[in-house]
Amino acid sequence: MNDVIVANNLSHRFADHPVLNQVTFRIRGGEIFGLLGPSGAGKTTLIKILTGQLWQKEGVAELLGTDTRKLTASEHRRIGAMMDHFGLYERLSVYDNLAFYADIYHISRTGIGGLLKRFGLYESRKIPVSKLSKGMTNRLSLARALMNDASVLFLDEPTAGLDPATMREIHAVLKEQKERGTTIFLTTHNMFEAQACATTWLY
Numbered sequence: 001m002n003d004v005i006v007a008n009n010l011s012h013r014f015a016d017h018p019v020l021n022q023v024t025f026r027i028r029g030g031e032i033f034g035l036l037g038p039s040g041a042g043k044t045t046l047i048k049i050l051t052g053q054l055w056q057k058e059g060v061a062e063l064l065g066t067d068t069r070k071l072t073a074s075e076h077r078r079i080g081a082m083m084d085h086f087g088l089y090e091r092l093s094v095y096d097n098l099a100f101y102a103d104i105y106h107i108s109r110t111g112i113g114g115l116l117k118r119f120g121l122y123e124s125r126k127i128p129v130s131k132l133s134k135g136m137t138n139r140l141s142l143a144r145a146l147m148n149d150a151s152v153l154f155l156d157e158p159t160a161g162l163d164p165a166t167m168r169e170i171h172a173v174l175k176e177q178k179e180r181g182t183t184i185f186l187t188t189h190n191m192f193e194a195q196a197c198a199t200t201w202l203y
């Protein structure tokens with residue numbers, strides 16, 4: 001299968017502080033790629049570069065064959081991202097968060113109920129996000145990232161701080177997505193998670 005994500009000698013620094021130094025890898029379609037590194041290693045920075053939110057200082061990154069500095073709306077529609085609960089509104093209910101997202105992306109609302117059931121959130125659909133536990137918030141964040149049926153998923157420490165049971169549920173969802181052909185880029189600072197879940201991992 002074709003390479004879906006390519007990094008070629010990517011380097012980045014914030015002012016004089018080097019963060020990424022000539023990072024090179026290729027990720028084929030349908031792969032779960034785990035990036036393992038301690039806090040501060042540059043994992044989030046790399047995801048921001050790969051999704052076009054930040055421009056690297058050197059090197060080239062490509063997503064779905066396009067330079068990540070030139071991603072268009074049509075490529076953005078094929079990406080799902082879960083990072084720092086971005087895209088969740090604390091005062092809106094669980095259901096309304098997904099409905100809001102569906103409306104923005106012109107996705108039918110009809111799949112929301114099923115998605116909430118799949119993530120064990122259906123009973124909590126009327127609760128505002130501010131009242132959810134960390135595990136529930138992560139599950140909602142992942143559900144939101146899956147809504148546009150993305151072909152590439154970026155998950156920034158999706159299980160950080162979660163109990164083992166919730167962590168296993170999230171891993172099961174990732175494996176299901178992989179079976180559907182989704183390419184998954186996942187970061188973690190947990191060595192066991194990288195081994196349990198990813199087909200390829202990089203330190």
Ligand SMILES: Nc1ncnc2c1ncn2[C@@H]1O[C@H](COP(=O)(O)OP(=O)(O)O)[C@@H](O)[C@H]1O
Nearest residue numbers: 014015019037038039040041042043044045046
């Ligand atoms: N916008 C920014 N401005 C300055 N420094 C930053 C910025 N974002 C991240 N950093 C620094 O870059 C390094 C890597 O950060 P980050 O990519 O968030 O690492 P990780 O996600 O692996 O914990 C850290 O030292 C962090 O403080």
Ligand SMILES: [Mg+2]
Nearest residue numbers: 043044045156
């Ligand atoms: Mg990070």
